Amino acid sequence: MSNRISAPQPSVVHLVTLFRQIANGELKIPAFQREYVWTEKQILGLLDSVYESYPIGSLLLWRVDRKVLDVAPGTFTAFPDVPEIFPLSYVLDGMQRLTTLFGAFNYSKGNSIEKLNVGYDLREMKFHHLESSQQKEHISVPLSSLFVPKKLLDLQSELALEPDGDILLDTVLKLQAAFQEYMIPTVTIQSTDVDRVVGIFERVNSTGTRLNSVDFMRAITWSSTFDLSEKLNEATAALNEFNWPLDSDTIVKCVAIMMNLNISSESLVQLRNQDEAKLHKAFDALPDVVKATADFLHSHFGIRSPEVVSYQGQILLAFSLMHQGKLEKLSEQFERWFWACGLNEQLQGKPDTYVSRLLADWSNLRQSSYISAPAQVSFSERDFLVRPVRSGAALTNSFRMLLARNKAKDLKTGAEIPSFEYLSSNSTSQFISALSKAEVYDVLKHPVTSSKLFSNSVLTSLDHEASDLHAKNLIVDALEAGRLEALASQFISRDAAAALASDDHLSFLSKRSASIFEYCQGVLG
Numbered sequence: 001m002s003n004r005i006s007a008p009q010p011s012v013v014h015l016v017t018l019f020r021q022i023a024n025g026e027l028k029i030p031a032f033q034r035e036y037v038w039t040e041k042q043i044l045g046l047l048d049s050v051y052e053s054y055p056i057g058s059l060l061l062w063r064v065d066r067k068v069l070d071v072a073p074g075t076f077t078a079f080p081d082v083p084e085i086f087p088l089s090y091v092l093d094g095m096q097r098l099t100t101l102f103g104a105f106n107y108s109k110g111n112s113i114e115k116l117n118v119g120y121d122l123r124e125m126k127f128h129h130l131e132s133s134q135q136k137e138h139i140s141v142p143l144s145s146l147f148v149p150k151k152l153l154d155l156q157s158e159l160a161l162e163p164d165g166d167i168l169l170d171t172v173l174k175l176q177a178a179f180q181e182y183m184i185p186t187v188t189i190q191s192t193d194v195d196r197v198v199g200i201f202e203r204v205n206s207t208g209t210r211l212n213s214v215d216f217m218r219a220i221t222w223s224s225t226f227d228l229s230e231k232l233n234e235a236t237a238a239l240n241e242f243n244w245p246l247d248s249d250t251i252v253k254c255v256a257i258m259m260n261l262n263i264s265s266e267s268l269v270q271l272r273n274q275d276e277a278k279l280h281k282a283f284d285a286l287p288d289v290v291k292a293t294a295d296f297l298h299s300h301f302g303i304r305s306p307e308v309v310s311y312q313g314q315i316l317l318a319f320s321l322m323h324q325g326k327l328e329k330l331s332e333q334f335e336r337w338f339w340a341c342g343l344n345e346q347l348q349g350k351p352d353t354y355v356s357r358l359l360a361d362w363s364n365l366r367q368s369s370y371i372s373a374p375a376q377v378s379f380s381e382r383d384f385l386v387r388p389v390r391s392g393a394a395l396t397n398s399f400r401m402l403l404a405r406n407k408a409k410d411l412k413t414g415a416e417i418p419s420f421e422y423l424s425s426n427s428t429s430q431f432i433s434a435l436s437k438a439e440v441y442d443v444l445k446h447p448v449t450s451s452k453l454f455s456n457s458v459l460t461s462l463d464h465e466a467s468d469l470h471a472k473n474l475i476v477d478a479l480e481a482g483r484l485e486a487l488a489s490q491f492i493s494r495d496a497a498a499a500l501a502s503d504d505h506l507s508f509l510s511k512r513s514a515s516i517f518e519y520c521q522g523v524l525g
Helices: 015-024 041-049 095-104 149-159 167-180 195-202 214-218 228-241 250-260 265-273 276-301 312-323 329-344 351-364 381-386 394-404 437-444 469-479 484-488 494-499 506-523
Strands: 009-014 059-064 088-095 119-120 126-129 140-142 185-189 431-433 458-461
Touching: 015 167, 015 185, 041 095, 041 119, 041 126, 041 167, 041 214, 041 484, 088 095, 119 185, 126 494, 140 437, 167 494, 195 458, 250 265, 250 276, 250 312, 250 469, 250 506, 276 312, 276 394, 312 329, 312 351, 329 394, 329 506, 381 506, 458 469, 469 494, 484 494, 494 506
Parallel strands: 059 185
Antiparallel strands: 009 185, 059 088, 119 126, 119 140, 431 458
16 A cells, blocks of 8 residues: 555663663754643652653654754753754654653753752652752752762762761662663654654644644744744734734634645645745735634624634634635625524534535535525524533524624613623623522522523623622513613513513523524524
């Protein structure tokens, strides 16, 4: 079979051998890896695991015989800035662990990551971070001295003068032996097929901060005239100017759309083979297309930030149609799809291949093929009765947009609540509950994690302190004051408000959820 790579080569390597390979330039950290982020607690935990001979996981390496990736500087990883010696291995998974181990045993004050200055207390027999002053009764061996003969001999000479010198010297030898004899499993990939290595990397990468194909692509040597990291930084800065920040993955997928590629990981990697002039042109044009897309989403849905767009696929489809000049022409159909997508949560868990097909289908769609049939509804009235308002959830984001579409008004004043207050972030702090969690459970006999159910929550203005308000009082007061328009703007009918005023809680929740559901059906046609 063509294009197959050789089977990964597993092996077990002594920790000190890895240290020697790092010092010689045979093992390198690619520039795309995240910066060193481990906490002091994680550092001590790893060292203790090695000392106790516990497994700490395997390393994933990529063996190459020529330069393929840019290398991270030593200040970034604690690895030394020594020349690259080919063949060498790039560390694809295990950067945080290797940085911790190598950095702790090769710490140099003023030239290393400070939190890697670790010692072992020989009396308390535990690892700790070294400080400038040490109490005499606490005798520690800096890990940076453990494999440096002269430093270790000097330390042993001092320990021999202690009353318990023999015990301390024995502890040092055991400590040194524990790390000298420790072995780490490694899995090495050997392939010149970058595309397939990216695929392997995505599948097996298991770091605490997950990396994706875009992170990998940043480090691929494209050319001296095109730097992906630089272009991503420029694009991010441009988008931030009009408060529409997109992550790097979404930006690269938008560029792929402009280059007529699909958005799968395999296709994204092919960007590096595209004409550089076209790549520069696409990146330069991207901010204007994103700005036009953002303006469309604001004018049609009230959206003020990509943070309240539930799915990346929704942004990508809007961007694709705007790039093709079709979004305004197909706005009615797109609006219906956008509402259905959020309310039905239909992109939940869908892979990039699904979104790619979606983009292709819409790209081939003509205005004349517009179908007037109503969108299919897969949610129910019960969803609004028992489900909670939850930050970032598709149904919650859709509910925000429904409120904006219905020009939601402040129940206390009757004035319209500006949509930017609740469509600029995922915060749910402006939603307050009419009934308590216990009251909701007593009525519905349904376990709930929050009292902020769609049927039980009202939107408040930022002009008020939410903690000082009670939704039930707001609703009853609005009913008594005749602010029926304000109630209706938040899908609360006169009958629902009257039911709440008479403590008919079940009728209130049922009538409110029915009103929300009915409005949704109208939106979907």
